[in-house]
Amino acid sequence: MTNQNVLCPTCDADVRLPDGVMLNELLACADCGTELEIISLSPLQVELAPEVEEDWGE
Amino acid sequence: MRVGMLVTLIRPEEKLLISEFEAQGVTVDVMLDRNLNFDLTQGAQQLAPNGVAWSAYGVVFERCVSTSRGMYAQAILNAWGIPTVNSYHTASICSDKLLTTLHLAQHNIPQPQARVAFTDESAIQAIENLGYPAVMKPVTGSWGRLLAKVNDRESAEAIIEHRQVLGDYHHHTYYAQAYVEKGGRDIRAFVVGDRTICAIYRTSPHWITNTARGGVATNCPVTEALNHLCIKAARAVGGGVLAMDVFETPSGELLINEINHTMEFRNSSTPTGVNIAQEVVRYVLSFVSETASPTC
Numbered sequence: 001m002t003n004q005n006v007l008c009p010t011c012d013a014d015v016r017l018p019d020g021v022m023l024n025e026l027l028a029c030a031d032c033g034t035e036l037e038i039i040s041l042s043p044l045q046v047e048l049a050p051e052v053e054e055d056w057g058e
Numbered sequence: 059m060r061v062g063m064l065v066t067l068i069r070p071e072e073k074l075l076i077s078e079f080e081a082q083g084v085t086v087d088v089m090l091d092r093n094l095n096f097d098l099t100q101g102a103q104q105l106a107p108n109g110v111a112w113s114a115y116g117v118v119f120e121r122c123v124s125t126s127r128g129m130y131a132q133a134i135l136n137a138w139g140i141p142t143v144n145s146y147h148t149a150s151i152c153s154d155k156l157l158t159t160l161h162l163a164q165h166n167i168p169q170p171q172a173r174v175a176f177t178d179e180s181a182i183q184a185i186e187n188l189g190y191p192a193v194m195k196p197v198t199g200s201w202g203r204l205l206a207k208v209n210d211r212e213s214a215e216a217i218i219e220h221r222q223v224l225g226d227y228h229h230h231t232y233y234a235q236a237y238v239e240k241g242g243r244d245i246r247a248f249v250v251g252d253r254t255i256c257a258i259y260r261t262s263p264h265w266i267t268n269t270a271r272g273g274v275a276t277n278c279p280v281t282e283a284l285n286h287l288c289i290k291a292a293r294a295v296g297g298g299v300l301a302m303d304v305f306e307t308p309s310g311e312l313l314i315n316e317i318n319h320t321m322e323f324r325n326s327s328t329p330t331g332v333n334i335a336q337e338v339v340r341y342v343l344s345f346v347s348e349t350a351s352p353t354c
Contacts, residue, residue: 022076024090025068037067049067050092055125056066057200058301058318 006046010034017044059116059346062087062106064094064131066123070324074335075121082339086119091127102138116346118142121320125153125198128320141345144298144319151295152319156197156233158295162314165294167287169314170305171236178218181232185214191237194218196229200318201270204229207237238305238313243267245278245304245312248323249292250337251344254285256330257304275325287312299338 004021005014013031017038021027026049027036035049061079063086065072072088079086093107102113118135120142122128132146144152151157159172173184174197185192185208194206194217208214221229244267247257257280260273267273278284288302291314301321305313323334 020073022068022073024065024088025073053124054203055198056123057125057203058320058322 004044006036006044008032008034008036009046009048015046060087060110060114061085061342061346062089062115062118063121064089064091064118064128065121066091066127069123069322071322071335072121074324074327075119075339078333078335078339079343081336082343084343087115091122091124091131094127094131096131096134098134102135102140112138112140115140117342119342120144120149123320125149125200125320129153143342143345144300145296148296148298148300149319152300152317154197155195155316156231158317159233161294162291165290167291167294167314168311170238173234175232175234176230178222181218181234182211182214184232185234186211188234188236190214193235193237195233195235197231197233198228202266202268205266207265208234235315237265238315239308240267240305241308243273243306244315245284245302245306246275246326247278247280247284247288247302247304248321248326248332248334248337249288249300249302250341251297251299252289252292254280254288254302255334255337256280256326256332257284258326258329269325270322275329277329277331283312287314291317299341 004017008015008029011032013029015029023038023041025038036046037049039045039047061084087108089107097104103111106112120128120132129149132142132149135142136146151161156174162169173187175181175184191207191209194208196204206217243259243261245257246260248255257278258275259278260267260269262273269275292300295317301318303315305315327334
C-alpha cells in the first residue's frame with residue numbers, strides 16, 4: 001500500500017495514501033480538504049466520507 | 059475469547075489502537091457500526107456482522123464517533139452479559155452533560171455551577187441566576203459544537219430564540235454553566251481504570267480550548283491533586299477509559315468541566331511522552347486477560 005495515489009472524487013487531485021493505510025480509514029484531500037474514506041484496498045478505492053452528524057464526537 | 063472493536067471510521071486513534079492490539083499479540087475484530095443489525099428479542103448467540111457469534115467476544119471496545127450508535131450497542135451487549143469499554147452505564151452518563159453534572163454533584167466533586175431550565179423564560183432566569191457571562195451548551199454534543207458564551211441579556215434572548223425555533227427538542231433543554239476564567243487554557247486528563255496516565259494543557263486565545271477547535275496541546279504534569287480529582291470523578295460516572303476536561307481557576311482550584319467517554323488522543327501522546335494507545339489496550343485486554351491468545 002506504500003506511496004499509492006488515488007484521485008479525489010471532488011477535485012480530481014492526486015491523493016497520496018499514507019503507509020499502512022487501512023480499510024475505512026479517514027483521509028483528507030490536501031488540495032480541497034474533502035474527507036475521504038478508503039472503501040477498498042484492492043483495488044484502492046475511496047469515496048466521500050460520511051458527513052459529520054450531530055451526535056458525532058468524543 | 060475474542061476481542062471486538064466497534065468503529066464508525068478509522069481515525070488516527072483507531073489506527074494506533076489496532077496497531078497496539080497487534081503489538082500485544084492480539085487480533086482485534088474491527089466492526090463498522092453502520093453494519094450492525096441486532097435482533098433485540100434474541101441474545102448473544104446471534105451473529106455479529108463478521109459472522110461470529112457475539113457470545114464469542116470477551117470484550118468489545120467501543121470507539122464509535124457516533125455517540126448514539128455506540129451507546130445503543132453498549133446497552134445491547136451489556137444486556138447480553140458482554141463487557142464493553144466503556145460500559146453503557148458510563149457512556150450514558152458522560153454523553154449527557156446534565157447527567158454528568160448531576161453525578162458529579164452527588165459525589166461532591168468540584169465543578170462549575172450549572173443550571174437547567176426548559177422554557178425560554180425560565181432559561182433566561184437560569185442564566186441570570188448564574189450571572190453574566192454564562193455558557194450555554196447542548197446537553198449532548200462534542201467538539202465544542204454550539205457552545206455559546208452569553209455575555210448579556212440580549213445575547214441570551216437571541217441564543218434561546220434561535221434554539222427554540224431552529225433546534226429539535228434536545229435544544230429546548232437549556233443547560234447553562236457559570237463561565238470560568240481559566241487563563242486561556244484548560245486541562246485534558248486521561249484516566250485509564252484507576253490511574254490518570256497523563257494530561258495536557260490545551261491553550262488557545264479563544265475561550266473554547268478544544269484541540270478540535272485549534273487549542274494547542276502541551277504537557278501538563280499529573281499532580282496528586284489532579285490525579286485524585288480525576289479518579290474520583292471517573293468513579294462517579296462508572297469508570298473506564300475517560301478524558302476529563304478540567305478547569306483551573308485563578309485561585310488554583312480544579313473543577314471538572316466535562317467527561318468524555320470515547321476520547322481522542324492523537325495530539326496527546328507526543329507532548330506527554332505516554333503511549334496512550336498502549337495503556338488503553340492493556341486495560342481493554344484486562345477484561346479477557348485469562349483467555350486472550352495471539353490467535354483470538
